[in-house]
Amino acid sequence: MKFPKKHTLKEIADIINCQFVGSSEFSVLGMNEIHVVEPGDIVFVDHPKYYDKALNSAATIILINKEVECPEGKALLISDDPFRDFNKLTNYFKPFTASSSSISPSATIGKGTIIQPNCFVGNNVVIGDNCVIHSNVSIYDDTIIGDNVVIHAGTILGGSAFYYKKRPEGFDQLLSGGRVVIEDNVHLGALCTIDKGVTADTTIGAGSMLDNQIQIGHDTVIGKKCLIASQVGIAGCVIIGDEVTIWGQVGITSGITIGDKTVISAKAGVSKSLEGNKHYFGIPAEDFRTKYKEIANIRQIPDILQRLKENNI
Secondary structure, rough: OOEEEEEOOOOOOOHHHEEEOHHHHHHHHEEOHHOOOOOOOOEEEOOOOOOOHHHHHOOEEEEEEEOOOOOOOEEEOOOOHHHHHHHHHHHHHOOOOOOOOEEOOOOOOOOOOOOOOOOEEEOOOOOOOOEEEEEOOEOOOOOEEEOOOEEEEOOEEEEEOOEEOOOOOEEOOOOOOOEEEEEOOOEEOOEEEOOHHHHHHOEEEOOOOOOOOOOEEEOOOOOOOOOOOOOOOOOOOOEEOOOOEEEOOOOOEEHHHEOOOEEOOOOEEEEEOOOOOOEEEEOOOEEEEHHHHHHHHHHHHHHHHHHHHHHHO
């Protein structure tokens, strides 16, 4: 998430009432999660296990809960609770704004687009030309939809990220200030839920087709011309390549990459990154050749045990 204008390190420190290390005039351009940071961004870290990753990332401002040696060319914001203060910044630069109508006056609707009854279109939404938005679709603030997109009834674009920190009094949610971006010629089935990014975009690539009842987590990027069947659940920060096929009830864990032209069979559980141009199935998902060998070996176990018994071994 980029700020509307450049800020100084001192200005940001004043917003969250914290100390800083670095020039008071150090430039701050935005804030992002670590997987999408760029120079000028703030990234937060609150556990020593991840200090090095944050300090050595592309981010040039690190919101951290301990004063450490600051790398050259970077600055620190010292906070007793970086998670809380990252939320403060999100709320400051991207506060929730209520809409007073079903279709916000600030929304832009393209030529030839049809919006059926009982839809909600939030603030600053952009919908391209020749789209069809069926009834009871909710499109949250700042969502971008391309041309020739079809969205079926009950789908929700832009829900909050499922991202929580456990505290003694309960769970604290990381606020979401990102967007959903739907590129041209995408088809979304009924009752799909696509969460917006925490600070960046959740993206569905051009020409991709999604069946009914699919969940896509925050900051996930789905490539072009993908085919995803019903009841697939994709966690946050997943990168899916182009022309990937995912069949029904597949579950995909967060933070992994799936290569181009991968095929994942129904009910698979994907817990690690998958190489492209292969066919996978099973829990955990493996390529067909590996999985069939595993199944063949398992089937031999009763015979092996019987032979051991016959030989008193």
